[in-house]
Structure formats: C-alpha cells, structure tokens
Amino acid sequence: MPWSTKYWGRKQFADLVKDKIVEVISAKLDVKSPCSVSSVPFTLADLGCSVGPNTVIAMQNFMEAIKLKYQDQGPAHSQILPQFQVFFNDQVLNDFNTLFRSLPQDRQYFAAGVAGSFCGRLFPESSIHFVYSSTALHWLSRVPEELRDRNSAAWNKGRIHYTSAPDEVIKAYSAHFAKDMQIFFDDRAKEIVSGGMMVLIIPASDDKLPRSQDAFGITFNCMASSLMDMVKLLKMKWIPSTYQCTAHVQMKWKR
Numbered sequence: 001m002p003w004s005t006k007y008w009g010r011k012q013f014a015d016l017v018k019d020k021i022v023e024v025i026s027a028k029l030d031v032k033s034p035c036s037v038s039s040v041p042f043t044l045a046d047l048g049c050s051v052g053p054n055t056v057i058a059m060q061n062f063m064e065a066i067k068l069k070y071q072d073q074g075p076a077h078s079q080i081l082p083q084f085q086v087f088f089n090d091q092v093l094n095d096f097n098t099l100f101r102s103l104p105q106d107r108q109y110f111a112a113g114v115a116g117s118f119c120g121r122l123f124p125e126s127s128i129h130f131v132y133s134s135t136a137l138h139w140l141s142r143v144p145e146e147l148r149d150r151n152s153a154a155w156n157k158g159r160i161h162y163t164s165a166p167d168e169v170i171k172a173y174s175a176h177f178a179k180d181m182q183i184f185f186d187d188r189a190k191e192i193v194s195g196g197m198m199v200l201i202i203p204a205s206d207d208k209l210p211r212s213q214d215a216f217g218i219t220f221n222c223m224a225s226s227l228m229d230m231v232k233l234l235k236m237k238w239i240p241s242t243y244q245c246t247a248h249v250q251m252k253w254k255r
C-alpha cells in the first residue's frame with residue numbers, strides 16, 4: 001500500500017504547501033542563471049520520494065510553476081522553455097518499479113531513479129536546479145549507537161523511540177539528527193546550481209506539549225507496547241526506531 005493511502009497526512013502536507021511553493025518559485029527562483037539555454041535541461045530532484053503518487057503530483061506542480069515563471073519573463077524566455085529532467089531518489093530498497101510503472105505515459109519530462117541515502121552525495125557538482133523533500137528528512141540515517149549500549153546513560157531499554165525516555169536518549173537522537181542535517185546541507189550545497197532552490201517539508205512537534213502527549217509520541221508509545229508484547233511472545237530481536245521529531249533540535253539550532 002503506498003504511503004499516500006497508508007498515511008493521510010502526507011498528501012495533506014503537500015496540498016497545504018502547494019500554493020506557497022508555487023508563490024515562492026514565482027518570487028524567488030532565478031530562471032536567468034539556472035538554465036538560460038534551452039539545450040541545458042532544468043533538473044529537479046525529489047529526495048525520499050517513496051513510491052508515489054505524491055511525488056508525481058508534486059513534481060508536476062513544480063514544473064508548471066517553473067514554466068509559468070519562464071513565461072512571465074517575456075516572449076524571449078517563453079520560446080526557450082527548458083527540457084525537464086526529474087530524479088526520483090530514495091533508499092536502495094525503495095520500490096522503484098512501482099514508482100516508474102505509475103508515472104504518467106504522457107509526461108513531459110525525463111525521469112530517472114537515484115537510489116541511495118540523501119545523507120551522502122547523490123549528484124555531480126552544480127547539476128541540480130530544484131530540490132524537494134517532503135516528510136523524509138526526519139528519518140535518521142541510522143540508530144544512534146548509544147541507544148543499544150547497555151553501559152551508556154542513553155541505553156533505551158524497552159522503548160523504540162525517545163518518547164517517555166530520559167534526556168540522554170533525547171540528546172542522542174538530537175545529536176545524530178544534527179549530524180545528518182549537516183551532511184545533508186553540505187552535500188546539497190555542492191550539488192545545487194547557483195540560483196537554484198530547495199524546498200523541504202519536515203514534520204515537527206510542539207515544544208509546549210509533553211512528548212508523550214503529541215500525536216507522534218502517542219503513536220510510538222502504542223507501537224512500542226505492541227512490539228514489546230510480540231518480543232515477549234516470540235522472543236524477537238529489539239530494533240529501535242530512527243524516527244526523529246525536530247522540535248527540540250530546532251531549539252538547539254536557534255541558539
């Protein structure tokens with residue numbers, strides 16, 4: 001079952017921000033420098049695209065907005081509308097077959113899959129004009145080591161997440177997220193052309209609510225409790241979650 005039907009929130013996020021993104025493309029995207037020659041393709045990348053259909057709809061919307069931006073520059077620009085190349089990125093185990101089977105037959109862009117973690121280089125230097133990532137960046141690249149270390153103050157015994165966990169656990173998640181974000185931004189800085197644009201949609205939780213009472217916390221506590229029951233019944237191996245919520249990390253970064 002695709003993400004969009006499994007979790008209603010993702011399409012809602014994308015719909016909510018669609019008009020805003022179109023507005024920002026119109027106001028800020030520099031179409032003179034990224035791609036002034038029609039033979040140079042305008043490249044878009046969706047990082048953490050999953051299997052669709054949200055990625056397909058979002059990329060189509062962006063391309064329409066980019067075309068409008070070109071047309072707004074006057075007749076000279078309208079005549080040199082670029083060719084579009086879209087890179088769909090996700091982890092290597094993503095079901096790219098389903099994604100590519102679902103792409104519209106009459107699409108007006110070249111499509112390519114790029115498998116691998118976005119916490120690392122994905123593209124050549126200065127080769128991407130527009131990067132988009134929706135509800136994917138909050139996943140850590142891996143489980144922080146300390147959570148599995150019995151001798152660490154951050155040993156996360158009996159939990160799958162930092163909900164209802166001691167501060168050391170929260171700090172371990174937070175520090176790892178900060179490291180991942182640093183790598184992400186460093187790598188994108190190399191890959192995005194000068195004058196290009198990046199749009200990131202990242203879920204966050206409300207600082208004022210105790211973590212165990214927000215929607216993510218409640219969900220993770222329920223999942224943890226069910227998994228604990230299964231572990232007891234089946235003697236399964238315990239696997240902590242890499243899901244990060246960004247609110248307290250944002251606080252740290254604001255300082």
Ligand SMILES: C[S@@+](CC[C@H](N)C(=O)[O-])C[C@H]1O[C@@H](n2cnc3c(N)ncnc32)[C@H](O)[C@@H]1O
Pocket residue numbers: 003004010011014047048049050051054055089090091094116117118119133134135136137139140141
């Ligand atoms: C919640 S889904 C969002 C899918 C889609 N962007 C949307 O808005 O419907 C998160 C996706 O991010 C991918 N993801 C998580 N960490 C990643 C990483 N380090 N590199 C590439 N993809 C990643 C997951 O595999 C998953 O497909």
